Amino acid sequence: xxxxxxxxxxxxxxxxxxxxxxxxxxxxxxxxxxxxxxxxxxxxxxxxxxxxxxxxxxxxxxxxxxxxxxxxxxxxxxxxxxxxxxxxxxxxxxxxxxxxxxxxxxxxxxxxxxxxxxxxxxxxxxxxxxxxxxxxxxxxxxxxxxxxxxxxxxxxxxxxxxxxxxxxxxxxxxxxxxxxxxxxxxxxxxxxxxxxxxxxxxxxxxxxxxxxxxxxxxxxxxxxxxxxxxxxxxxxxxxxxxxxxxxxxxxxx
Amino acid sequence: xxxxxxxxxxxxxxxxxxxxxxxxxxxxxxxxxxxxxxxxxxxxxxxxxxxxxxxxxxxxxxxxxxxxxxxxxxxxxxxxxxxxxxxxxxxxxxxxxxxxxxxxxxxxxxxxxxxxxxxxxxxxxxxxxxxxxxxxxxxxxxxxxxxxxxxxxxxxxxxxxxxxxxxxxxxxxxxxxxxxxxxxxxxxxxxxxxxxxxxxxxxxxxxxxxxxxxxxxxxxxxxxxxxxxxxxxxxxxxxxxxxxxxxxxxxxxxxxxxxxxxxxxxxxxxxxxxxxxxxxxxxxxxxxxxxxxxxxxxxxxxxxxxxxxxxxxxxxxxxxxxx
Ligand SMILES: Cc1cc2nc3c(=O)[nH]c(=O)nc-3n(C[C@H](O)[C@H](O)[C@H](O)COP(=O)(O)OP(=O)(O)OC[C@H]3O[C@@H](n4cnc5c(N)ncnc54)[C@H](O)[C@@H]3O)c2cc1C
Ligand SMILES: Nc1ncnc2c1ncn2[C@@H]1O[C@H](COP(=O)(O)O)[C@@H](O)[C@H]1O
Numbered sequence: 001x002x003x004x005x006x007x008x009x010x011x012x013x014x015x016x017x018x019x020x021x022x023x024x025x026x027x028x029x030x031x032x033x034x035x036x037x038x039x040x041x042x043x044x045x046x047x048x049x050x051x052x053x054x055x056x057x058x059x060x061x062x063x064x065x066x067x068x069x070x071x072x073x074x075x076x077x078x079x080x081x082x083x084x085x086x087x088x089x090x091x092x093x094x095x096x097x098x099x100x101x102x103x104x105x106x107x108x109x110x111x112x113x114x115x116x117x118x119x120x121x122x123x124x125x126x127x128x129x130x131x132x133x134x135x136x137x138x139x140x141x142x143x144x145x146x147x148x149x150x151x152x153x154x155x156x157x158x159x160x161x162x163x164x165x166x167x168x169x170x171x172x173x174x175x176x177x178x179x180x181x182x183x184x185x186x187x188x189x190x191x192x193x194x195x196x197x198x199x200x201x202x203x204x205x206x207x208x209x210x211x212x213x214x215x216x217x218x219x220x221x222x223x224x225x226x227x228x229x230x231x232x233x234x235x236x237x238x239x240x241x242x243x244x245x246x247x248x249x250x251x252x253x
Numbered sequence: 254x255x256x257x258x259x260x261x262x263x264x265x266x267x268x269x270x271x272x273x274x275x276x277x278x279x280x281x282x283x284x285x286x287x288x289x290x291x292x293x294x295x296x297x298x299x300x301x302x303x304x305x306x307x308x309x310x311x312x313x314x315x316x317x318x319x320x321x322x323x324x325x326x327x328x329x330x331x332x333x334x335x336x337x338x339x340x341x342x343x344x345x346x347x348x349x350x351x352x353x354x355x356x357x358x359x360x361x362x363x364x365x366x367x368x369x370x371x372x373x374x375x376x377x378x379x380x381x382x383x384x385x386x387x388x389x390x391x392x393x394x395x396x397x398x399x400x401x402x403x404x405x406x407x408x409x410x411x412x413x414x415x416x417x418x419x420x421x422x423x424x425x426x427x428x429x430x431x432x433x434x435x436x437x438x439x440x441x442x443x444x445x446x447x448x449x450x451x452x453x454x455x456x457x458x459x460x461x462x463x464x465x466x467x468x469x470x471x472x473x474x475x476x477x478x479x480x481x482x483x484x485x486x487x488x489x490x491x492x493x494x495x496x497x498x499x500x501x502x503x504x505x506x507x508x509x510x511x512x513x514x515x516x517x518x519x520x521x522x523x524x525x526x527x528x529x530x531x532x533x534x535x536x537x538x539x540x541x542x543x544x545x546x547x548x549x550x551x552x553x554x555x556x557x558x559x560x561x562x563x564x565x566x567x568x569x570x571x572x573x574x575x576x
Contacts, residue, residue: 011388013467017388017391017392019392024394026388026392037494041497094366095357095366095367095369096361096366099361118353121388122387122388123387124369124370124385124386124388124389125369125370126348126353126369126370127353127356127357127369130325130353130354130355130357130358130361131357131358131361133358134357134358134362135361139325139440139441140325140354140358141325141354141441142325142350142353142354143350143353143354158350158354159350159510160350160446161349161350161509161510162509162510163448163449163452163510163511163512164446164447164448165446165447165448165449166443166444166445166446166447167443167444168441168442168443168444169441169442169444170440170441170442171440174440179510180493180494180497181496181497181503184498184499211399211400212366212399213360213365213366213367213368213398213399213400213404214366214368214383214396214397214398214399215396215397215399216394216395216396217382217394217395217396217397218394218395219387219392219393219394219395220392220393220394220395221391221392221393221548222386222390222392222393222550222553224553225553228542228552228553228555228556228557228558229556229557229558230552230557230558230559231557231558231559235561235562235565235566235569236569236573238559238561238566238569239559239566239569239570239572239573240569240573240576242541242557242559242570242573243570243573243574243576245557246518246539246541246557250518250538250539250556250557252461252517252518252538252539253461253485253518253574
């Protein structure tokens with residue numbers, strides 16, 4: 001079975017965010033980056049399916065030269081080879097633009113399963129995977145927490161709201177968007193890191209990026225609406241003041 | 254014309270669909286546009302009747318036997334036909350799991366883009382601007398629409414109040430629309446929704462909840478949190494990443510994919526306050542947040558906040574409670 005996994009590179013979680021000169025994105029020139037969290041889970045699912053059913057795991061990322069970092073990381077964790085759709089524009093493109101680029105790279109692969117994360121930590125569109133499925137002409141199912149592969153297709157567990165789930169069957173090829181927490185993650189071993197150095201990162205031309213359907217005109221810190229009462233002072237003083245407020249004002253202790 | 258695609262389950266309209274009706278009314282007011290609300294499915298009369306109470310031009314009931322159970326392919330087929338027939342300028346959804354499942358495909362099928370997870374909208378000289386969160390709610394972006402209509406947008410659950418939707422003087426007319434759907438086009442075979450076996454902890458009954466997030470850094474630090482929970486006489490809960498990592502069991506998770514709680518006291522330690530967490534706890538009576546980032550969105554819903562390092566504050570709280 002051939003499984004493709006789409007992996008986005010995003011700013012590390014604790015990076016102090018500041019709006020850049022364009023006022024439409026954040027300063028990221030000297031930033032540190034990491035693998036989008038749900039994508040790490042999508043990769044983990046792919047590696048486990050390969051262990052069970054055999055085959056190959058191909059990872060794909062769209063973006064500037066720097067995104068090879070997350071491809072290397074995926075190769076070190078056990079992916080077999082990788083595709084890099086290289087383009088600076090794709091770092092801030094809309095979901096359709098990114099999905100188009102990913103489709104260009106993945107169409108010739110004709111993978112049996114394409115996995116994406118359910119959402120990116122930066123743009124948070126929550127839709128690139130579903131668009132990609134439509135562009136590839138394959139069925140999709142979203143927010144997946146379990147995957148069973150059968151002869152005729154896949155049987156997947158969708159997360160619904162409020163603690164509900166649902167099993168869905170589909171023929172393959174198919175695309176699944178994977179929810180965080182589907183399995184415990186493995187990390188790269190030293191052996192994996194060494195092996196990754198010999199694995200392929202193939203460059204793919206993005207093709208024509210379609211006209212954006214929308215564009216960010218301004219990025220800013222949201223206005224604070226509700227008046228939170230900040231308790232100041234040393235940790236000891238703040239703790240005492242909070243306990244007093246909870247006992248005497250809020251009366252919840 | 255603005256088309257609102259409502260969501261219903263077993264004849265009941267989702268509360269968040271009423272929120273989107275309110276959003277459509279706001280946008281329509283500045284453009285004096287008619288609003289139509291579509292309900293898709295089989296046996297959706299009860300939902301359609303409920304929606305006729307809204308101050309809208311028409312309620313459209315989109316029917317076909319293939320729509321008896323929800324599938325993304327079925328909905329895309331039905332709504333593609335509807336949008337082509339009705340030619341709306343704007344198509345609005347609530348950003349639910351179901352919308353995430355089919356709406357991007359619908360927009361793509363029609364050669365258009367979808368702006369997801371919007372929290373508000375504003376009319377500017379350059380047209381409609383939609384506001385959506387980015388970077389997990391730490392920023393928001395004003396987004397302008399490009400290209401030809403129809404434009405598609407989904408609104409975050411809770412972005413506006415459902416009761417802000419204006420009701421009509423009389424019931425809006427209903428029109429049934431029979432769409433043709435090729436059964437072969439539906440590639441998903443869904444089974445009935447279910448809940449996991451009964452949860453071991455019922456956080457909804459807790460008077461006080463101490464919730465811990467990724468700020469706790471490692472499982473080994475949970476003992477400190479447990480000690481504070483004992484001192485507060487509180488149940489322990491967590492954000493999703495803590496449960497994903499297996500540090501606490503899934504049934505302690507609060508949020509859109511966990512439990513919805515409303516205790517007298519909710520104390521959040523090292524939780525950033527992503528919307529999926531907030532929807533599960535913002536109804537709590539008194540909310541306290543401890544976070545070292547003064548801009549963390551959790552402070553937006555908090556009554557009391559301490560900006561600082563939880564590894565100093567937690568021991569100090571344990572000491573203060575002992576006094
Ligand atoms: C479809 C979907 C469903 C989801 N469902 C849920 C759900 O049900 N529940 C849920 O919680 N999430 C859910 N999520 C995930 C959600 O989007 C967030 O990713 C998650 O809530 C973040 O958890 P966190 O706040 O613990 O971590 P982070 O966002 O990483 O925040 C950690 C916080 O800790 C602070 N911190 C770090 N160190 C310290 C310190 N020493 N002292 C004090 N503060 C510190 C940081 O400033 C930061 O604000 C869902 C996401 C999706 C897309
Ligand atoms: N530039 C990218 N390169 C590779 N995969 C991506 C990229 N952008 C988004 N994805 C995939 O699409 C998923 C959803 O992203 P989004 O639609 O931005 O929320 C992510 O979890 C990734 O799996």
